[in-house]
Amino acid sequence: MPGWEPHTVTSSELIDPAPVAALAALFDDGLPVPGPGDELPPMWHWVALPRWPVSSLIGADGHPVRGGFLPPVELPRRMFAGGEVRWHSEIHVGETVRRVSRVESVTEKSGRSGKLVVVVVSTRLYRDGGELALDERQDLIYREAGPAAPATADPADAAALTPAGAPLRRAGDTEWDFATDPTLLMRFSAATANAHRIHYDWPYATRVEGYPGLVVHGPLITLAAAEVHRLAGRTGRPAGLRHRNRAPLFCAQSARFRIEPGDAPGPRIDLLGPGGDAHATVEIDLG
Template identity: 65%
Template structure:
């Protein structure tokens, strides 16, 4: 039975009450293994860590062939097969603390069909508001999900191949200079991040599916993992200022085992990027607005 057309789907708001789970927070601290202080019960979450602290596993009966929940309930029934976390914006009004209770309100803000370089795209914007235990608005967020068809690997891409990333990467972040950190990935890292974020999308852990069905050259590094790694650079560089807003954009996928460097590429506003040796264009961008001295 095929899903209903997008124009027959109706958006709605989903409201839940959840706990800022210390388990995934500890899991991400262990994954980065970079010497920054772990956030424990009562501590404020580092920027963007609500992505894992509030993540919840979907029920098995709701999953589609790609591992994501089948479309047509909360998300629209887009038939294009590839899904990408394309970016978004997060506004921080107040801190969330580990172990606290929050109210989450999520809704689909817009669904837009657009032409792309390799075929049609559908861009779905999801809006989320998080309220702390006092009822105060803590975080406003928009996430952009892009659905597209399957196309060949771009000519400039160097496929890592089936053996890429098999050697243990060790701690994923290694200093390469001032505001420059090398990012190393391996299949275990991707599996652990999928577990910490309750993400069953098969392109991140199922190599036969990622390459033979989706047509990628290897396992795909999570867009949120690249963005969170960029945000972690702030802590590694001792940036103690208050962050008011973050804008993030994933331009191109990164593949498991592919060399990558996290680097400061702009100052006003502070902008960080994930770069690879084969291209001068960042694969992921993170722009930070706030008071550097607060």
């Protein structure tokens, strides 16, 4: 892309106990709240290390203006498609880590829904002293907008939903229901410094980007799947985790996590949507 080059961003950051406690309150699942000195649960670094851009750098969609760290992709829909995390060392709440991030590739493609751009971002976290703790790849997809929802659609429909309560509820030996409402999405957006308007702004989500309703965050789905793994009794740190979002889940849609044996050296957790189709898949590598 003319005028833009990938560059490495390095920062020293605190694993702040406050957002960690906020995520524990959001899940409200009865597990102990990780405090200073405790090992950070798998994938909780997404909440423990939020990045808050200054207001003048926020674009119309709520994300930082493109052309800085991320490339200046003109396609309006940004989707969190998946990725992989490998753990090399434990990370503790209250310690300071060095984060090193870089855009590894930008690939333009054409799919059934039109043009799309795939952006791959790598992030590494180093503990004090230089020890590599975590190595991560995230896949972002940019797409064309869908058709706008009818002007007669009532945004009050989203606000009138019955409160969902705790998002994870055991439904069987290997299954957990996943309940969402606008309040949950707003709280997760705040906890992760994610201002993307498709998660809380009903008119924007439906009339600008063309979704049928508020979109459940891809990172929230992955984090909830990792939490299901802990609720099933696996409280230790895995060797790795692969996650893939196959289709968007919309606010208040019925959904259920199901733990399957999987082909990897660990379980697979599928998020089944209203029709029983897999909307997301998380594979746990126990090493």
